[in-house]
Amino acid sequence: MQDIIKEVRYPVEVNGKWGFIGNDWNLVIPAIYDEVDYFSNGVAAVSLDGKWGYITVNGHSLLDINYDQAGPYSNNQAWVEVNNNYLIIDNSGIVLKEYTYEEVDEILSFSANLYLFEKDGRYGYLDNRGIVINAIYDEASPFDNGAAFVTLKNVSFFIDINGEVINFNNDYKFQEAFSEGLALVLNGNEYGYINRSGNLIIPFSKQLGSSFSEGMAFIFDSKIMKYGYINTSGTEVINSKYDAALPFINGLAFVREGKEAKVIDINENIRYSLPEKCSIDVDSYLKGLLFYNITVDGKEMVINRMSGEIRDFSE
Template sequence: MVLVFIFSFPILSDTCPVPYDVLHKLRNGGVVTVLKNQKKISYLEFDDSFFFKEGLAKVKFKGKIGFIDKTGKFVIKPSFIYASIFYQDLAIIHDNGKLGYIDKAGKIVVQPQFDYGYSDQNHFREGFDIIKLKGKFGFLDLTGKIAVEPIFDNADYFYEGLARVTLDGRKGFIDKTGKMIIEYKFDYAKNFSEGLAAVLIDEKWGYINKAGKLEIQPQFEDADSFDDSLANIKINGKWGSIDKYGKLIIEPKFDEKYKFRNGLALVRLDGFYGFINRNGNMVIPNRFTDANHFSGGLADVKFNEKWGYIDLLGNTVIEPEYDDSYYFINGLARVNSYGRFGFIDKTGTTIVYPVYNDAGYFFREGYVKVKMNNKWGYIGENGNLAIEPIFDEATDFQEGLASVKLKGKWGIIEKPNCQ
């Protein structure tokens, strides 16, 4: 009989707050600022630094953009005037006033040839990104090939297999081969959602299907895309909702458009905010001067110049005592009391006392950045300091790392292990 022993070794915790020594060292022919703690040395040598995504972070070094891995090693040497973050393994680069694409090895997949003017960010949607060449718009696929030739005056992304394009001042729709599916004949159009798209004809909005046939006749002053079988429409300056048959479900009487979340929508009526259900009934009366959507079963509302929180029945759960507030995320919400920031839980118990000049909106990977005496540091979800406020700027932790700035330069620090 063979006995197998499995030993489990505890992950050693850091001494928190993690102490950092700020040093200066010669590196690459110059003097750089160095952060040293009990486990690692971090060099602050970048002109700018961004968050990690898909294992890489964009950095600016000596005026050029490159990408580093989580060890701080350059995977793509800094050689670009500009680069976007990676999305689906491709990033946009700028070279000599033109846009191209690189892969994660830094290889140029699409030579810089496209014009500025739509977006410098990489926004592939349904497998395609928008390109602009010689003043005309088309589409690029994920292999880096031009899938739809740039012949359009404007274009939007693909939604439900169709993209809204403009030709000679009129809107229509194409498929992913570039074939015209719906004739370019509309004054304006919005993207398809749930099989229908809002279109403007003779200054009135209606809805078409994917064959271009009018399903709901043009009759509205404005119209939004369908979401969960309802769409906002505007009549006589007020907003209501219709179903996919054009039947009026919610009477147009609200001051602003609205969106349903978990069965309720935040609406403004007669200058005050309340909440309606999908039948249009005001289930939480409009008595708040401002409000936000529900998150985690609570919504922050403003009453008599102060913010508090209500539950789904409209009951006050946390009294209005804050100058500003934010959504609950992972059970905690940022609040502002007399210009100082802290965090509370859903019972209103103070978890992080409002003593900070500023703070991130929510905890990410167990930590949030906080500002004290014009310096940024980090605290854990128990409210204890994890990293002393010593940085001029800082980002949230993402993929276990954060970017920090000190003495004009950026570097990367690891997420602490505070128990």
């Protein structure tokens, strides 16, 4: 389980401006910014008057707000955009590497000391020294444990940090990147899971799976059009009866059964119910923080993942 009870800083919009709340729902960083990003490594990108900079968890300025765009901090570095050029900077603002708009259209996520980047609709990888893997892929994911999931000419496969293909059984078509040591693959019209050695761990079946989270993956049974959950042995531990399902995080998962929206634990006990006419912001849900966003009757609100308490910061 993740330790999401630790002191958090979660972005909220108050009267058209953005700030951050702590565990007790109180604003710990005033809502004075036009836009904000999530905190990463104790630093968050914030925007005022069309420019971006960075603040610490105490709300203190780390770097002046004078960049055109700013990405999250990881490993004491971040990307920023200035005059259509991308700069990799350290936490003192010193430029480690500059990329021109002729080289890079957009820098995306960071993992394994590599940035995923886009150029002319294709994807590659770079770092604070130069382009490591050219932008040749139609789709690409961040690196995880030395492997990245990429697609080229409608074929999906894994590469290592040198861009070399990691070979598995050629009969398998990868559907998801590895998560908790397992990857979803397609063989004909059936789905199964293999490990990093290419061995089949969860036998093939007609049920479409998902990535694993906390030892559980949700599955979709197309015969009855319902969702359930399996464990890493492939055992269906929660029967397929739900109309919607999201991954388990800190022992809890969102599901919908008919009109009833609720959060359950791994024993399928209902921890709390949600308003009938609500939708989950999946991006914030998957962040794994103490809070995430939901929409109730068209109004965006914030929910405490553990207690189910919901508050509206727009008023």
